[in-house]
Amino acid sequence: MATLICPEEHSPVTDAEAIRKACKGWGTDEKALISILGHRNASQRKIIRKTYEEMYNEDLVKRLESELSGHFEKAVYRWMLDPQERDAVILHVAIKEKPILDYTSIVELSCIYSPHDFLSVKCAYQARYKRSLEEDLAQHCTGDLRKLLVSVVGIYRYAGDEIDAKLAKSEADVIYNAIKSKEFNHEEIVRIITTRSKTQLRATLNRYKDDYTSSLTKVIRRALTKSGTDEESVTRVIVSRAEKDLEVIKELYYKRNSVSLDHAVSKHTSGDYMDFLLTLLGNKN
Amino acid sequence: MATLICPEEHSPVTDAEAIRKACKGWGTDEKALISILGHRNASQRKIIRKTYEEMYNEDLVKRLESELSGHFEKAVYRWMLDPQERDAVILHVAIKEKPILDYTSIVELSCIYSPHDFLSVKCAYQARYKRSLEEDLAQHCTGDLRKLLVSVVGIYRYAGDEIDAKLAKSEADVIYNAIKSKEFNHEEIVRIITTRSKTQLRATLNRYKDDYTSSLTKVIRRALTKSGTDEESVTRVIVSRAEKDLEVIKELYYKRNSVSLDHAVSKHTSGDYMDFLLTLLGNKN
Numbered sequence: 001m002a003t004l005i006c007p008e009e010h011s012p013v014t015d016a017e018a019i020r021k022a023c024k025g026w027g028t029d030e031k032a033l034i035s036i037l038g039h040r041n042a043s044q045r046k047i048i049r050k051t052y053e054e055m056y057n058e059d060l061v062k063r064l065e066s067e068l069s070g071h072f073e074k075a076v077y078r079w080m081l082d083p084q085e086r087d088a089v090i091l092h093v094a095i096k097e098k099p100i101l102d103y104t105s106i107v108e109l110s111c112i113y114s115p116h117d118f119l120s121v122k123c124a125y126q127a128r129y130k131r132s133l134e135e136d137l138a139q140h141c142t143g144d145l146r147k148l149l150v151s152v153v154g155i156y157r158y159a160g161d162e163i164d165a166k167l168a169k170s171e172a173d174v175i176y177n178a179i180k181s182k183e184f185n186h187e188e189i190v191r192i193i194t195t196r197s198k199t200q201l202r203a204t205l206n207r208y209k210d211d212y213t214s215s216l217t218k219v220i221r222r223a224l225t226k227s228g229t230d231e232e233s234v235t236r237v238i239v240s241r242a243e244k245d246l247e248v249i250k251e252l253y254y255k256r257n258s259v260s261l262d263h264a265v266s267k268h269t270s271g272d273y274m275d276f277l278l279t280l281l282g283n284k285n
Numbered sequence: 286m287a288t289l290i291c292p293e294e295h296s297p298v299t300d301a302e303a304i305r306k307a308c309k310g311w312g313t314d315e316k317a318l319i320s321i322l323g324h325r326n327a328s329q330r331k332i333i334r335k336t337y338e339e340m341y342n343e344d345l346v347k348r349l350e351s352e353l354s355g356h357f358e359k360a361v362y363r364w365m366l367d368p369q370e371r372d373a374v375i376l377h378v379a380i381k382e383k384p385i386l387d388y389t390s391i392v393e394l395s396c397i398y399s400p401h402d403f404l405s406v407k408c409a410y411q412a413r414y415k416r417s418l419e420e421d422l423a424q425h426c427t428g429d430l431r432k433l434l435v436s437v438v439g440i441y442r443y444a445g446d447e448i449d450a451k452l453a454k455s456e457a458d459v460i461y462n463a464i465k466s467k468e469f470n471h472e473e474i475v476r477i478i479t480t481r482s483k484t485q486l487r488a489t490l491n492r493y494k495d496d497y498t499s500s501l502t503k504v505i506r507r508a509l510t511k512s513g514t515d516e517e518s519v520t521r522v523i524v525s526r527a528e529k530d531l532e533v534i535k536e537l538y539y540k541r542n543s544v545s546l547d548h549a550v551s552k553h554t555s556g557d558y559m560d561f562l563l564t565l566l567g568n569k570n
Contacts, residue, residue, distance in 0.1 A: 119404070122441055126443045126444075126445070130445055131443050131482075132440065132442055132443040132482070134440045134441065134442075135442075135481055138476045138479075138480045139476070139480075142472065146476070147432075150440070150480070151435065151436075151439065154436065154439040154440040154441065155417070155420075155435070155439040156404065156417060156419065156439065156441075157417055157420075158411045158415065158416050158420065159411075160415055162415050187431070191423045191424070191431070194423075195419050195420035195424075195435070196420055197416075197417070197420075
C-alpha cells in the first residue's frame with residue numbers, strides 16, 4: 001500500500017504556474033513546491049512536467065535542480081523522474097559514482113520488482129546511458145561479487161507460483177552442505193539464489209529452516225557486516241516506494257524498531273528535506 | 286532473406302480440409318502435407334491450426350505427430366509451432382533431453398535473435414515449462430560452461446549501434462593478454478563476450494585483428510574441436526531460418542563449401558524428410 005496522498009483531480013496548468021511562482025525571484029518557496037509535488041502521483045507529475053515545459057519553454061527538472069540543493073534537491077530530482085528512469089539513475093549512481101560499488105541499492109532494486117517490471121528499468125537504463133546495466137555492473141566489480149550481482153540483475157526469473165517440493169528439499173541440502181564447509185561463495189549457492197523463482201526460493205528457505213532448525217537469512221546475516229544507513233538510502237526507499245508499498249514498510253519498520261519510521265525520519269533529517277520525506281510518508285501539511 | 290515460398294492468400298478452411306484428407310484412412314499422404322504446410326508462413330500456419338481444431342475438434346499438431354515419424358515428424362512438428370514456442374522446445378531438448386548438453390543450439394539461438402526477440406523465446410519457455418530457461422540451463426551444466434552459457438542466455442544486451450573505440454582497444458588488449466597466457470576461461474574474457482553489445486563486440490574483435498594481425502575467431506577455432514553435423518542441426522537451422530535469413534545462409538554455405546546447401550541436403554537426407562527440407566529451402570514442388 002502506498003503512503004502518497006494526492007487529489008484525484010488537479011489542474012496541470014495551475015500546478016505549473018504555482019511551481020513557476022515558487023521558483024521566481026530571490027530565494028525559492030520550498031514549502032509551496034512540497035505542497036504541490038509531494039501530493040502528485042507519477043502520471044500527474046509527468047503531465048505537470050510536460051505542461052510546464054510547454055508553458056515556459058524550460059525543463060522543469062533542470063529548473064528544480066538549479067533552485068534546490070543538498071539532499072532535498074536529490075530527493076526532488078528523483079521524485080520528478082519517471083519511476084523506471086529514476087531507478088535507472090539510482091542504479092547508475094550505485095555502480096559508477098560511488099567510491100565502492102553500492103551493492104545494497106542494486107540488490108534492493110532488482111528484488112522489489114517483478115522480472116517484467118525490472119526489465120523496463122533495464123530498458124530505461126539502456127536508453128539513458130547507451131549501455132546495458134549488466135555490462136556496466138560487470139565492469140565495476142570482480143570475482144564473487146560479480147558472479148552474484150550480474151546474475152541477480154541479469155537473469156529473467158520465472159514469476160509463476162509453482163513449487164517443486166522435491167527440488168526445495170534437495171537444494172536446501174545443497175545449501176546446508178556448502179555452508180557447513182563454510183563455502184558461502186559455492187557455485188551451487190550462487191546458482192540457486194540467482195536462478196530460482198522467488199516462490200521456489202522461499203520454499204527452499206522454509207525447507208532449510210524446517211530441516212536444519214535455523215533460518216538461512218540468520219546464517220547469512222552473521223556472515224555479513226551490516227552497513228550504516230545514510231541519507232541516500234532513506235531517499236531511495238521513500239521516493240521509490242511512496243507510490244507502491246511504503247505503508248507496509250512503515251508497519252514492518254515499527255515492528256522491528258518499536259519506533260515509527262516518521263519519527264526516525266524527523267529525528268535524523270531536517271529542513272525542507274525532512275518536510276518532503278514526511279509528506280511522501282503520508283503526513284498532511 | 287527468407288527462402289519460404291508461400292501464397293499471399295490461402296483459404297484456411299480448404300487447407301484444413303486437405304490436411305484432414307491427407308491424414309485420413311490407411312497411410313498418410315506426406316506429399317500433400319508438404320505441398321500445403323511447406324508453403325505457409327508462421328501466421329498462416331497458426332490460422333490453419335486454429336481452423337483445423339475448430340472444424341474437427343482435434344489438435345492438428347498432435348494429429349501430425351501420430352501420423353508421421355522420424356526426422357520428418359520432428360521437422361514438421363517444429364515447423365507447426367509458433368516460432369518462439371518452437372525455439373523454446375529446441376532449447377529444452379538441448380538442455381534436458383541430450384546425453385550431454387547441446388551447447389551449439391543454445392549459443393546459436395541466443396545469438397541470432399535481438400535481445401528483445403530472444404526475451405519472447407524465454408517467455409515462451411517459461412509459459413511451457415513453468416521454469417526459466419536460465420534455471421534449467423544452470424542446473425544442467427557446471428563450471429566454465431555454466432558461467433559462459435547462463436550469461437550468454439541471461440543478459441539483456443544493449444542493442445544500440447554506438448561504438449566506444451577506446452573501450453574496444455582496451456578490451457582487445459585484455460583478451461590478447463588472457464589468450465597469451467592460455468587462460469581461455471579468464472573472467473574478463475567471459476565478461477566481455479557475455480555483456481557487451483554485438484556492435485561493440487564486433488569493434489573489439491576488429492581491433493584485435495588490426496593490433497594482433499590474427500582474428501580471434503581463428504584462435505578460438507583452434508581451441509575447439511569441431512562437432513559433426515547431424516539431422517537435428519539441419520532441421521533446426523532450416524526450420525528456424527526459412528522465414529528469416531535462409532537465403533543468406535545458402536549463399537554463405539556455397540561460398541564456404543563450393544556446393545549448394547540444396548545439394549548437400551539432398552545428398553545427406555532422403556524421403557519425405559528431404560522433400561520437406563527442400564521445400565523450405567525454396568524449391569518448388
